[in-house]
Amino acid sequence: MSTSTIARIAAAAISAAMLIPLAACDERVPKVATPTASASASPVISESQEKKIRGEILKVLNATDQSKDVKSLSARVEGPELAVRASQLTIAKATKKNDPHSTIPSKISQTVIPTDSSWPRSVFTITTTTDDQQSQRLLVLNQDSARSNYKLWGVARLFQGAQLPAFEIPKIGSSMGTLKDTGLVATPADAVAHYADLLQNGSSSKYASQFEDDQLRKDLATLTATVQKGIADNKGTQSQTFTPQSDQIKVMRAANGGDLVVAQINSAWTRSAGEGRESLPASDAEKALFGNGKATSTMKVTYVNVIALYIPTKASNGKIQAVGAERQPIKVEAQ
Amino acid sequence: MVGNMSEINPKNQQEAQGAQRGADEDREEPALFDMPPLKPVEPDHVVLDMPSVDDDFDGSDNETMVLDGVGEAVRAMSGTSDVPAPPHGGPRVTIHQNVLAKTDAATSETTKHDPAGRTANGADSDHDAADKTGTGETAAESAGETTVVFKPTDTFKPEDNFKPADNAPDWHHAIFHRRHHDHDDQHSEERARRHRRHVMVMRGIVTPALALLAVAAIVLGWLNMTIWKPNPNVSVSSKVSTRYTVTDPGVLALADNTVSVKADTSAASSVCIAVASPRDAAGWLANQHYTRVTGLDTWKTFSTETADGTTAGDANKVEIAFQQSDMWYAVQCGKGSATLKWKDSGDDKVVLVDLGSGSENPTGTVDMAWTRAKVPDFATPCFFVGGLLAVMAILTASLFAVEQHRRRNRKARTVESTPVAVAAAPEPEPTEPPAWMRPGSEPPAPSGRSRRRRHSHTGHTRRAQEAVETQTNEPEVSDATSVNLLQQSTPTVSSNELEEYFARLRAESAANAATTADSVAESGPVDDDSAHETHTDDADKEAK
Numbered sequence: 001m002s003t004s005t006i007a008r009i010a011a012a013a014i015s016a017a018m019l020i021p022l023a024a025c026d027e028r029v030p031k032v033a034t035p036t037a038s039a040s041a042s043p044v045i046s047e048s049q050e051k052k053i054r055g056e057i058l059k060v061l062n063a064t065d066q067s068k069d070v071k072s073l074s075a076r077v078e079g080p081e082l083a084v085r086a087s088q089l090t091i092a093k094a095t096k097k098n099d100p101h102s103t104i105p106s107k108i109s110q111t112v113i114p115t116d117s118s119w120p121r122s123v124f125t126i127t128t129t130t131d132d133q134q135s136q137r138l139l140v141l142n143q144d145s146a147r148s149n150y151k152l153w154g155v156a157r158l159f160q161g162a163q164l165p166a167f168e169i170p171k172i173g174s175s176m177g178t179l180k181d182t183g184l185v186a187t188p189a190d191a192v193a194h195y196a197d198l199l200q201n202g203s204s205s206k207y208a209s210q211f212e213d214d215q216l217r218k219d220l221a222t223l224t225a226t227v228q229k230g231i232a233d234n235k236g237t238q239s240q241t242f243t244p245q246s247d248q249i250k251v252m253r254a255a256n257g258g259d260l261v262v263a264q265i266n267s268a269w270t271r272s273a274g275e276g277r278e279s280l281p282a283s284d285a286e287k288a289l290f291g292n293g294k295a296t297s298t299m300k301v302t303y304v305n306v307i308a309l310y311i312p313t314k315a316s317n318g319k320i321q322a323v324g325a326e327r328q329p330i331k332v333e334a335q
Numbered sequence: 336m337v338g339n340m341s342e343i344n345p346k347n348q349q350e351a352q353g354a355q356r357g358a359d360e361d362r363e364e365p366a367l368f369d370m371p372p373l374k375p376v377e378p379d380h381v382v383l384d385m386p387s388v389d390d391d392f393d394g395s396d397n398e399t400m401v402l403d404g405v406g407e408a409v410r411a412m413s414g415t416s417d418v419p420a421p422p423h424g425g426p427r428v429t430i431h432q433n434v435l436a437k438t439d440a441a442t443s444e445t446t447k448h449d450p451a452g453r454t455a456n457g458a459d460s461d462h463d464a465a466d467k468t469g470t471g472e473t474a475a476e477s478a479g480e481t482t483v484v485f486k487p488t489d490t491f492k493p494e495d496n497f498k499p500a501d502n503a504p505d506w507h508h509a510i511f512h513r514r515h516h517d518h519d520d521q522h523s524e525e526r527a528r529r530h531r532r533h534v535m536v537m538r539g540i541v542t543p544a545l546a547l548l549a550v551a552a553i554v555l556g557w558l559n560m561t562i563w564k565p566n567p568n569v570s571v572s573s574k575v576s577t578r579y580t581v582t583d584p585g586v587l588a589l590a591d592n593t594v595s596v597k598a599d600t601s602a603a604s605s606v607c608i609a610v611a612s613p614r615d616a617a618g619w620l621a622n623q624h625y626t627r628v629t630g631l632d633t634w635k636t637f638s639t640e641t642a643d644g645t646t647a648g649d650a651n652k653v654e655i656a657f658q659q660s661d662m663w664y665a666v667q668c669g670k671g672s673a674t675l676k677w678k679d680s681g682d683d684k685v686v687l688v689d690l691g692s693g694s695e696n697p698t699g700t701v702d703m704a705w706t707r708a709k710v711p712d713f714a715t716p717c718f719f720v721g722g723l724l725a726v727m728a729i730l731t732a733s734l735f736a737v738e739q740h741r742r743r744n745r746k747a748r749t750v751e752s753t754p755v756a757v758a759a760a761p762e763p764e765p766t767e768p769p770a771w772m773r774p775g776s777e778p779p780a781p782s783g784r785s786r787r788r789r790h791s792h793t794g795h796t797r798r799a800q801e802a803v804e805t806q807t808n809e810p811e812v813s814d815a816t817s818v819n820l821l822q823q824s825t826p827t828v829s830s831n832e833l834e835e836y837f838a839r840l841r842a843e844s845a846a847n848a849a850t851t852a853d854s855v856a857e858s859g860p861v862d863d864d865s866a867h868e869t870h871t872d873d874a875d876k877e878a879k
Contacts, residue, residue: 005533008735012541015548015727018720027565027711032585032630033682042683044614045661053661117614145647146618147654149661 043113043173044121050111050170053141053150054125058106061085061152065102068093079142079153080248080264083304084328087289094288101157101326103130104137112252115173120144122153122176122250124260126164135160138308138324140250140262153250154262156308156324159215164323165254165310177251177259184259184311186210188251191311191320192263196242199265199305214322216307227271227282235274236297242267242305257313260323267303267327270335281332290332302331542732549724556717565710572702573637579625580688580701581616586628586637587681590705596686597702599672604693607657607668608675608686615662616687621647628686628701637701657689 045053060076063069070086077085085102092098105127112124123141130137135158142153158164168174179189186194194207199220202208224240231238248264273279279299281287286301306326312318569590580598587594587610598606611619623644632638658668664684667675675686690697 008537008541008731011727011731012544015545015724018723027713029631029634030589032583032589042612044612049661049664056661119618143661146615146621146662147660149655149659 041115041173043115043170044117045113045123047111047113047170050113050123050125050141053123054108054139055106057141057150057152058104061104064089065092065098076149076151077153078144078151079140080245080304080306081140081152081154083330084155084306084326085152087304087328087330091285091288094291095284099285100130100132100134103132103134104139104155105130109136110167111170112167113170113173114176114252116176119146122252123150124167124250124252124262126158135324138262142250154248154264154306154326156262156306156326158308158324159322162214162323163310163321165256165258165260167252167260168255174255175253177253177261179246179249179251181251181253181259183257183313183315185314185318185320186311188249188259188261188263188309188311189246191261191309192244192246192249192265192307195307195309195320195322196244196265199242199267200240210320212319212321214325216305216322216325216327231271231273234277236272236277236279237274238269238271240267240269254310256316258316259311261309261311263307263309265305265307267305269301269303270298271301272298279334285329286332289329290334293332293334296334298335300333300335301329302333304328304330537731537735542728545724545728545731549721549728552717552721552724556714556721559717560714563713565707565713567707567710569634569705569707570702571631571635571637571704572700573628573639574698574700575626575639575688575690576696576698577624577626577641578690578692578697579620579623580628580639580686580690581620581625582628582686583630584613584683584685586630586703587677587684587686589631589703591707591709592678592680593706593708594677594681595704596675596677596688597672597704598688598690598699600690600693600697600699601671602691602693602697603671604691604697605658605668605670606673606691606699607666607689608673609657609660609663609666609689610675610677610681610684611663611687612683613685615660616685617644618647619657619660619662619687620644637703663687 057076060072064073064085068089070089073082073085073089088099088102092102107128108125109128110126114121114123121143125139125141127137127139129135138154138156138158139152140154141150143150177188180187185191191210194205194210198205198207198211199217202217202221224238227238243266245264245266250262252260254260271279271282274297277297278295279297280295281290281299282301289301290299304327307322308324310321310323312320596608598608600606621644625642625644627640627642628637629640630638658666660666664679665675665677667673677686686703688701690699
């Protein structure tokens with residue numbers, strides 16, 4: 001058989017075989033393609049969802065700002081912010097004006113969305129500066145479980161000139177940290193505890209070398225000194241104790257490996273007036289909170305402090321830096 | 336006269352030569368042609384002896400040596416029927432010349448290729464063997480294909496005398512391979528027949544088959560375009576018996592991105608449908624028993640299975656309503672039934688259906704209806720295949736059927752042009768040496784294969800090689816009566832070869848003469864002169 005004949009036969013066979021795929025013309029039921037990209041690596045919510053959530057929260061906040069109804073806060077506020085907000089509302093009701101510190105702008109400059117599949121989840125959002133040029137606010141939106149909604153858990157006013165670490169863009173998402181993150185200068189739990197000690201003891205704290213100076217400590221020092229002068233005149237005493245709340249810490253991992261920690265530190269300021277004087281509320285806020293209480297020689301004011309710490313990695317050999325704080329008296333009681 | 340050549344002593348050889356050339360006494364060739372006797376070949380092999388007017392050795396100059404293909408012409412002219420016509424006027428050249436004198440038509444004309452008799456050069460044995468087998472068939476098939484003019488007598492045995500010596504010049508060997516030329520004559524006839532059968536098969540069977548297939552493919556394509564066009568609407572439904580139903584990732588956009596999800600239940604509870612991410616849906620379904628939609632079972636029903644959600648932690652937290660959750664991308668609720676339309680990408684999203692908490696064991700149905708924007712196109716491949724088959728049918732009818740023929744035509748065309756040129760050149764100038772004797776011209780070889788072999792033997796570079804290469808097997812029409820056929824026949828030896836041989840011959844003879852001159856001193860100068868003359872002659876000849 002010559003090669004040309006073979007070629008002919010092959011060509012005929014191939015052209016006949018070309019019609020066989022026509023038999024597959026019956027359409028097949030589509031199959032579900034198993035997704036190849038792992039869903040766990042994606043952000044838990046989108047930016048538009050975050051905006052919607054924040055809008056809901058702000059709606060509630062604005063409504064309660066108007067109505068001064070503390071009870072309706074719990075729909076969208078929880079954690080330390082709930083205490084702070086409630087106090088602010090109480091004070092606003094008494095003083096007939098809202099605390100300007102409580103203003104939360106509706107625009108944001110950055111949002112950090114986690115990729116964790118589990119609950120609770122927290123979203124860190126940094127707003128713009130307020131209309132009256134106050135500093136930016138760091139909002140922590142927290143979802144406790146799948147069957148609950150996102151609520152405003154904490155707000156920290158950022159210090160002027162504070163340097164926040166860089167985070168992944170919301171489309172990629174960051175991962176949340178744990179209380180015992182390693183590789184850092186200190187674990188988040190330790191950092192909060194040390195900072196509380198630092199706040200309490202000042203520069204004589206044994207952890208003073210771990211921290212950079214920050215505005216909160218400066219303000220506190222100034223306040224304490226001022227009050228001290230007055231108390232010394234009265235031969236009184238004052239003391240402050242700071243107690244970290246270990247279950248109220250939210251950690252978010254930054255892009256460079258460090259952690260941004262938002263934690264609640266309760267503090268109690270006990271002022272005793274000497275020489276039988278009364279210890280009175282030191283400010284309008286304390287006055288509002290004290291309400292119609294009967295002053296004694298000792299007054300104890302309970303504060304809720306929300307602080308934001310940036311913990312660098314151990315390799316960077318940096319110091320822990322407080323980047324923001326919120327300090328709100330929530331209870332004033334005569335002891 | 337021609338006994339065993341090996342026993343002939345030189346003296347007898349001289350006598351034998353003289354005897355062989357007895358019939359050629361009217362020859363006027365110079366000593367140039369004083370060469371060893373050529374071995375007689377089979378009558379169907381062309382043997383070129385030196386130009387002799389009496390080519391058919393019948394004692395007269397009236398040559399009836401014929402070529403195949405012109406047998407009829409010759410017969411017409413000479414009126415003889417001695418020349419058997421070839422069965423078909425295939426292009427084949429066979430020149431029969433019997434070198435030796437005194438041959439008569441004793442033996443039959445069927446002494447054709449005698450494979451046993453021919454012993455070829457060692458280098459050509461393979462080719463000869465192939466030729467023998469091929470030509471054996473052709474010889475069997477076409478009796479009388481070759482015109483045998485002269486049959487060898489019984490007096491001499493071709494095998495003995497016609498075998499070229501091993502040290503014979505190349506063109507000796509080439510001469511004896513003319514039978515390959517004849518083989519090709521028969522082979523080309525065979526090829527022509529096969530080609531006609533091939534054309535019949537191609538045009539009669541393959542083309543209609545391909546055309547039918549092409550028509551079938553085009554009809555199928557038209558059907559797929561109109562009647563069998565896939566339905567763009569896909570509507571699937573399934574019954575569920577749990578409160579929650581969730582689809583697997585990928586089901587939402589199974590057929591298209593545009594989907595309408597509908598859920599209804601018999602109880603008058605609030606039915607909600609939501610689109611969520613798989614993680615959020617899984618979180619919502621913790622501690623729940625639900626139905627999982629895994630895919631399409633048929634075009635009308637889902638494939639489902641029941642599952643339980645992962646156990647979650649404390650459930651004492653205040654739970655929000657299904658509709659209130661922040662996690663859904665979209666949610667629609669209704670009483671008794673709900674419909675949700677989704678248009679965005681749904682590859683990574685799932686549908687979560689809540690039949691409400693109205694009844695303890697709610698039952699309902701979940702429907703999903705897609706509207707496909709892009710429907711699979713089955714018509715285009717059918718049309719494409721139909722077009723290909725149509726092209727193939729046309730090709731088999733036209734190109735493939737005539738390919739070889741056209742190829743042959745191409746060769747014939749080129750060959751016809753050159754023989755005409757070759758024939759035209761000598762014809763108007765019969766006195767000039769034939770084309771093949773001109774220096775640098777290329778004689779048409781008996782066959783291309785032998786030509787190549789000869790080329791490999793001689794290693795010469797040929798000019799006009801291509802044109803003459805194609806001259807094989809083509810009829811070289813020559814008017815037998817008008818010109819000296821010897822001049823325009825198809826000699827096998829080129830002038831270069833010839834001259835080279837002559838030069839060698841002269842050199843040898845000069846050397847012989849020189850040796851004899853050395854022994855005989857007085858005849859030295861004369862011989863030297865003659866040697867010089869021959870040498871200069873050679874130089875002149877070679878310089879041409």
